[in-house]
Amino acid sequence: MATKEQTEAAAMAAAGDSAPLEARYTPAEIEAKWEARWETQPELYATEPRSSAKPKYYVLGMLPYPSGQLHMGHVRNYSIDDALARYMWMQGYNVLHPMGWDAFGLPAENAALKNNTPPRQWTLQNIAAMKRQMKRLGLAYDWRNEVTTCLPEYYRWNQWFFLRMYERGLAYRRKSKVNWCPQCATVLANEQVVNGCCWRHEEQIVGQRDLEQWFLRITNYAQELLDDLAKLDGWPEKVRTMQRNWIGRSEGAEVAFELEDPSDGSEDEEKARRAGTALLPAREGVKGTGKKIPVFTTRVDTIYGATSLQLAPEHPLVREMAATDPGLSDAVASLLEQQKKARDAGDVGAIEKHGVFTGHYAINPFNGERLPVWVGNYILMDYGTGAIMSVPAHDDRDCDFAKKYGLEIRIVILPRRTGEAAENGESEALLPYIAEDSLLINSGEFNSLGCVEAQHKMAAYAGEHKFGKATVTYRLKDWGISRQRYWGTPIPMLYCGACGIVPVADSDLPVILPENVEITQTGGSPLARMPEFVNAKCPKCGGKALRETDTMDTFVDSSWYFYRYTDAHNDKAPFATDTVAYWFPIDQYVGGVEHAILHLIYSRFWTKVMRDLGLVRNDEPVERLFTQGMVIRNGAKMSKSKGNVVSPDEMIARYGADATRMYSLFAAPPDRDLEWQEDGVAGVSRFLGRVWRFTTKYEERAKGEVGPSAGLSPESQALLRKLHQTIRKITEDFAGRWHFNTCIAAIMELVNALTAAEGAIGEGKVPDAVLAEILRALVLLLAPFAPYLAFELWEHLGEKSDLLRAPWPKFDEALAREEQIEIPAQINGKLRAVVKVSADADEDTLRDAALADEKIRALIAGKEIVRIIVVPRKLINIVVK
RNA sequence: GCCCGGAUGGCGGAAUCGGCAGACGCAGCGGACUUAAAAUCCGCAGACUCUAACAGGUCGUGGGGGUUCAAGUCCCCCUCCGGGCACCA
Structure with a gap:
């Protein structure tokens, strides 16, 4: 059975027999020709030595895992950084644009099990296949500095770095x-x-x-990793926020509660002591065991409201207590069991709170009260100290827990405004009350302080009395x-x-x-x-x-690979410091947002370690980061399980690499998700065909000198105006906005204007010198997006120079300027007419033009003009009654 | 629950600083070329309404309110979709 591609290929071949060769755009032929040519010129994309007079530019796409097949996400990613690299070459920069392979990792072992292929062989085969695909896409990489992380020449430096860190x-x-x-x-x-x-x-x-x-x-660098986020203003705010949350700095205090020695507890206390739901009041003669339970809190100001301590089930003290208390041991075991079950049920976010009283009390160092010590399943052993003071009146989670187990709830802060106090603070129904803009009550000598002030004073107090201190805790581990x-x-x-x-x-x-x-x-x-x-x-x-x-972990490999690109074959060191100092930081990094935390925080850490080892001089690896959107189809991310995957090979075979790449830039702005529609690729391919036909049709006329722009026909002037507007638009977008979808739309408009002017061109109203300027510029504008076609047409125009390093066209403001513009004229904000005026018309001229308009005159006749708003170059709005 | 995005024709999207909403493309419709088709080229195209037609009118950027001469764009409230975090003391 013939596949769809075969049928279409046959149809194309049949058409090829009848249609005149010159008139048809045949991406397969053009792209094969240039791919073969580029293959013989490995130096094409080479960098210049550090002594180069050109400014450097390091543009990088995130290296792929060699799964064996490029997917559309890769095509999109690399179409973006390739366009930028090509543009920067044409702008005269010394460009580094490398590629490599994140080649270690589990899939290779899974594949080995499945196909009985050794991981190394499987990986290297995949790399070869994907490299072929990248070459087919025409991506501008200098493969001579390729980095493959699974080769000893690379991973030996992972080991070397590890030893330096160990030291x-x-x-x-x-x-x-x-x-x-x-x-x-x-x-x-x-x-x-x-x-x-x-x-x-x-x-x-x-x-x-x-x-x-x-x-x-990495926690040694937690603070610096956090602080330096402020420097990364070339990164998306979203990524910086995610990293900030991940590092999770929180300021607070550590306070040690001493475990009480119950041996001389009074008779009256015995009943309360067994329940563990109430505080035991401070009294003379209470002794401590010497065992301290440090807790971390961000709200030390509420410590007088603490009515229990809660320990993580894995807390060492719990283990100790359980050792001599079989009942507790069983209870804790069942807590852990419940937790595991809840997790197995997939119920991870909100596990129901459970707890068990240990039978022990600890002394609040601020007021001498004795708090029951509990084990709570909501306490995390690996955050803070694995123990908390529970303040049910002023913490959501503690409140839940206290209500469930009947623990005391004591209010120790109230809103500053007394009216609100009545409404919020004193009504238990509205607890927990958390606002820090509050005043302390029931807190001994700290009463009537504001919360924030109290936090400082109480931490200082704890420090003076040697049972605590102000501390900072990070979520980052x-x-x-x-x-x-x-x-x-x-x-x-x-x-x-x-x-x-x-x-x-x-x-x-x-x-x-x-x-x-x-x-x-x-x-x-x-x-x-x-x-x-x-x-x-x-x-x-x-x-x-x-x-x-x-x-x-393979994240080690990707934490520093981009340094290796600058000196990929160094066998004495991971890289030469001077070379890295020239190229770093990376000017532009492009990749998926899924790496916002892992890869990008490890890379930042690695850079700081290397800096402290004296290997690099930069504090941060990446100056500007761009995260592109996902490629989706039928509203969902492409995945095998959803069966909505589109293969790049298939697209390239059907429409060519240029059309596939250009569509991935045209269908949406690069930071947004992109809905893959094959008809859209066909549309881009059609457009490239129009460019091909138009340019080849007039190539003979366009081969000569670019001429003067004075004394031209209105048709020529209009075309040149459109051209220079297009150059301006695309140049400005490359400078930062990166809306390549509208850049490509602008090129389409230019081509539409050209084909619409074919009559004038044929009648000679557009001289050859103008055609020469426009067609050359058109090809240059296309070069970052459709390199194959651009190279081919460049040659057709008789150019011998290398298009990759041909200078990017400059726009001429004077030529781009419109002389006559149409200005909307409104009455009471509603469009009523359009007046044609010269572009630099002042307010008076505009007002007069609008009032002179026949339609406007008719509509305002007999009405009182209240106001006339005139915005030069924008509009006229006549307000009438 | 918290923090970010987003919602515009049949579809993808455009409108960069508050100033003609719908650029560009897809799909659709009509026409030219052709024996025919493909390819290509030309034209139409938000909705509703009025008209024999020309010409016009009204509505319209998720919903509701507001600011303004003017709002897709700014402010307040809400709905839905996507992403991140989620017992972090």
Whole structure:
């Protein structure tokens, strides 16, 4: 059965027999010709040395994972940065526009299982296939500085960086509870857990495991990563906000509550003591056990309203208490069980609050009251100290919990305005009351202070009395990079029986990832099953040592790859500092918003570490960031499961690379989602055909000199005006707005004007010199968007120069200016007439022109003119009664 | 729940600073060319209404209110769609 493409190809071939060759636009032929030519000129897209007089420009699209097939998202992404790169070349910049492969990662192992192909082979095949597709698209990359992260020449520097970080205490190992995806059979970073599920397996609930893990101390840079967001004014505000939230700085205080020694509790207290729902009042003779429970709070001002402490179920003190209390132990176990069940049910956002009283009390250091200590399932062990003071009157979550378990609720802040106090503060129905614009009550010596002032004074008080201090807590956690997988960078560490943990010596790098590996479904790292990999010699004592078998998170690879492009073949260092200093920061980075947090925050961290190592001089890697929208079809993101995927190969085969690329820029502004409509691609292809036919039809006349623009016919003047308006529009858009959809629309308008003027052109009213100017400029304007056609037509116009470095056309304001313009004339804001005036007509002229208009005169006859608003070049509005 | 986007003809979108809403393209309709079709070219095209026709009129940018001579654009309230975060103390 013939496919649709075959049928269409046959139809095209049949048409080719009859139609005159010169009249037909044949993208397949043109593109094959230029692709072959460019292939023989690898230096075409080369950068110039640092000594170049040209200003540098580093434009970069995010490197793809080599899945084997480009998808439309890639086509869109790379059409944007390619257009910009080409434009900057034509503007005379020394352009770096590289490409590479994020080549480590799980799919290669999955593919190995499925097809019995080794990960390396599978990956390199995919890279070859995708590189072919990129070349077919005509993307302007200098492949000589290609970076492939799974090759030892690259990943040895991951290892080298890891050792440098280890030396500085930035890489460390600790046992930690980790997110575990059973399908990946590996650890996931917090960032890779989406709604409690694996980011790769959206249906897979992530579990927890305790493992020894390697971490990078990104939290050392939390404050700088936050502060420097302010410098990134070339980034979308949305991305900066997401990173700000991710870092999650919050200011507050840490206060230590001492566990009470209940041994001499009074008789009267015994009943209350057992329930654990009420405070025990301060009294003489209360003793502490010496065990401190630090809590973190942003609202230390409400501490007199604290009526219980809540500990995370995993809190070490809870474990300790449970050890001697089987009842508590069971209760906590069931809390954790419930939590797990809720999570398994996919109910992650709002797990119902549960808790259990531990039987212990802790002393509020501010007032000596004893608070019942509870275990609450809503307390997170890995944020703050894993323990909180619960203030039900002034916190949503504590309020829920207290109501459920009948804990005391005590109001300690009231609105400043007493009227509101009656309405809000004193009515329990309206609790919790949270506003910080409030005054303290029931708070001892701090009464009647404002909340914010009280926060400072109380933190200082805690400091003076040595039971607390003002602190800052971040949501950002250290970056766990250990993965129990094969296809990644081996972590260059050894475990020696005698010396303990020992780093691999620099001279022994790279630790090569073995290739003859057997991948099985059993999980755990396959490397651990390879004695020839695991058994090593300790560089310290020469004794037997075991190699670390975990590999690095692939986000390590992409955290610094763009530095390597500047010096891709350096085998002495990751790159030369001077070369990086010339090219960095990246002037423009283009990619999907899905990398707003992970990749972009790790990259920023890596840059700061490299700066502190003296390797780079920039604080930030990326000056300007552009996040393009998704490609969707039938309203949904393209995905295999939805069956709405459009293959770039198919589009290119049917309409050509130029049309495919240009459509992806034309159908929507680049920052918005793009609805893929194949008819639209056909439309762009038709347009390119019109350009082709028009230009080739007049190419002989256009081959001569570009002439003077004085003394021309009105037709010529009109065409030149349109041309210079178009150049102006596109030039301005490239400077920042990037609405390439309207740029392409403007080129279409120009071509429409040209074909509409064919009569005049044929009658000789448009001299050859004018045609020469217009057609050359048209081809130059098209070059960033449809490079194949542009190169072909450039040659047709007799140009020998390389179009990529031909100077971008300059617009002439004088030629772009309209002489006569049409101004709307309104009466009471409603359009009634259009008057034609000279473009520089002043207010009086405009008013007179409008009042002289026959239609206007008729409509205002007999009415009183209240006011006339005249905006030169815009409109006239006559207000009448 | 909180924080960002967004909503404009049959469709994708345009209107950059408050000044002719619907550029450009798709789909559609009519015509030219053709034996015919494809390709190509020319023209029409927001809705409603009036008219034999020409010409006109009214409404119209998710909904409601407001500011203004003038609002897709600014302000307030609401609805829906998309994205991010989500017990972060």
